[in-house]
Amino acid sequence: MTKLATVNELQESESTNSTLTEQLLAGGADGWLEQKFDEQMEKYKASKTPSMAIVVTKGSLDWAYPPFILASSAAALGWDVHLFFTFYGLNLLKKDLSLEISPLGNPAMPMKMPFGPEWFKKINWNVPNAISSNIPGFEKAATGLMKQTMANKGVATIEGLRELSLEAGVKMIACQMTVDLFGYDMDEFVPEVSDWVGVAYV
Amino acid sequence: MQQVKMMGKIIQVELSNNAKKQLDKRTKPLLVEMELYFSCLLRKEIRIVETLREQLDEAFSVQLSDNLHISFRPVMTKSCSVSSCEGKKPPVSDFPIKKPQSYVPKWLKLDFKRGEWCGDFGY
Numbered sequence: 001m002t003k004l005a006t007v008n009e010l011q012e013s014e015s016t017n018s019t020l021t022e023q024l025l026a027g028g029a030d031g032w033l034e035q036k037f038d039e040q041m042e043k044y045k046a047s048k049t050p051s052m053a054i055v056v057t058k059g060s061l062d063w064a065y066p067p068f069i070l071a072s073s074a075a076a077l078g079w080d081v082h083l084f085f086t087f088y089g090l091n092l093l094k095k096d097l098s099l100e101i102s103p104l105g106n107p108a109m110p111m112k113m114p115f116g117p118e119w120f121k122k123i124n125w126n127v128p129n130a131i132s133s134n135i136p137g138f139e140k141a142a143t144g145l146m147k148q149t150m151a152n153k154g155v156a157t158i159e160g161l162r163e164l165s166l167e168a169g170v171k172m173i174a175c176q177m178t179v180d181l182f183g184y185d186m187d188e189f190v191p192e193v194s195d196w197v198g199v200a201y202v
Numbered sequence: 203m204q205q206v207k208m209m210g211k212i213i214q215v216e217l218s219n220n221a222k223k224q225l226d227k228r229t230k231p232l233l234v235e236m237e238l239y240f241s242c243l244l245r246k247e248i249r250i251v252e253t254l255r256e257q258l259d260e261a262f263s264v265q266l267s268d269n270l271h272i273s274f275r276p277v278m279t280k281s282c283s284v285s286s287c288e289g290k291k292p293p294v295s296d297f298p299i300k301k302p303q304s305y306v307p308k309w310l311k312l313d314f315k316r317g318e319w320c321g322d323f324g325y
Binding site for chain 1 (some may be wrong): 276297305324
């Protein structure tokens with residue numbers, strides 16, 4: 001009896017397996033796999049901290065904003081953020097941030113005054129390159145006006161954004177080769193630089 | 203210069219003489235909200251709330267004196283759709299910040315000029 005029952009069970013089991021196999025072969029395997037894959041991906045996404053790495057190559061006042069805005073905002077949302085500073089971007093890691101902006105060869109830059117009555121502020125002063133490039137101190141003046149415009153609108157400074165980013169745990173990595181290339185001294189940079197490396201690190 | 207602690211971080215508060223005089227005259231406490239606006243740029247703005255809200259988030263606000271409360275509010279736009287904006291400014295909502303203590307300002311300056319409160323904060 002025992003042997004017979006075992007044989008029956010075996011037959012039932014084989015029958016069930018055969019049905020499952022038939023179902024899988026009939027097209028159910030794809031659906032089952034997709035469902036399992038989606039479930040595993042959801043688990044993986046839920047457990048993973050999003051991360052972001054930005055390569056910073058520009059060191060002028062206007063180009064300094066995008067990486068620091070993205071870094072500070074992503075860090076505020078709990079992301080792991082790495083900024084890799086290379087070439088002129090390395091200027092943004094200096095202790096003394098004397099960043100400038102140039103209207104020369106920058107046709108998209110509006111030249112508006114940050115003071116005076118409203119009608120005056122709305123005028124766009126299209127200064128030809130031939131003039132702006134020949135007037136000594138034109139870039140200094142443009143930088144001063146841009147900084148004043150930003151202060152009037154309450155826009156955070158680059159120094160402030162860098163400070164915020166560092167406090168929020170953004171890792172700032174400097175390109176060692178650029179330091180050697182431009183003959184910089186390590187003492188010129190903020191001590192919070194996490195590492196001095198090559199791009200393979202990122 | 204006074205100091206207050208918010209989320210473990212010290213904020214240096216500087217009140218001008220005019221601001222101090224104006225605060226002394228008040229019968230109701232004033233709420234100074236340091237709004238940090240996360241958008242394409244990070245913008246700072248001081249909001250003056252004349253009537254203290256009944257429910258202030260304790261983590262994001264501190265009392266400096268009987269007549270002065272200070273709060274920090276990170277915000278973002280509710281919608282990126284320009285068509286949904288009424289007037290010039292888009293509506294804002296609380297920013298779901300994960301590390302608020304890192305974004306709490308280090309200093310606040312408050313003044314009272316030409317009949318209006320004004321100020322700035324920073325890092």
